[in-house]
Amino acid sequence: MLKRVRAIATQIKPHTAVFRKMRPAGTGSQRHDSKELNAFCMPGGKIMFYSGLITQLKMSDEEIAIVMGHEIAHALREHSREQVSQAIAAQTAIGIGTTLLDWARLLPISPAAFIRRLSPPSLAAATKAKPTTSASN
Numbered sequence: 001m002l003k004r005v006r007a008i009a010t011q012i013k014p015h016t017a018v019f020r021k022m023r024p025a026g027t028g029s030q031r032h033d034s035k036e037l038n039a040f041c042m043p044g045g046k047i048m049f050y051s052g053l054i055t056q057l058k059m060s061d062e063e064i065a066i067v068m069g070h071e072i073a074h075a076l077r078e079h080s081r082e083q084v085s086q087a088i089a090a091q092t093a094i095g096i097g098t099t100l101l102d103w104a105r106l107l108p109i110s111p112a113a114f115i116r117r118l119s120p121p122s123l124a125a126a127t128k129a130k131p132t133t134s135a136s137n
Contacts, residue, residue, distance in 0.1 A: 008068060045075040
């Protein structure tokens with residue numbers, strides 16, 4: 001089955017150079033023995049096919065090529081790298097926020113006052129403003 005998937009990848013691979021001049025996408029195909037119906041693209045362009053996808057659906061070579069083309073599109077767009085970058089950025093922001101709040105607890109002022117001091121002046125002024133009541137009751 002792995003030979004079959006790689007043979008299909010070999011036929012598709014030359015056509016990806018139109019979209020990615022530096023290196024063709026889908027630089028390797030792997031097969032994972034599992035009953036799951038799944039295929040996905042890993043960072044770097046490797047494509048993983050679960051054996052269940054092919055065997056349980058009794059996929060033809062053309063159907064495998066369609067799924068592979070879909071995964072190659074992800075590789076060309078580098079979606080997995082983008083997702084990893086977003087996850088790293090989110091984790092960094094959480095880490096910075098946690099550290100600032102930890103530092104705020106050590107200061108002789110409240111965490112809210114500490115955050116106001118770090119905020120732009122307009123935001124600090126807005127957080128100190130008292131709500132106004134409407135005269136038309």
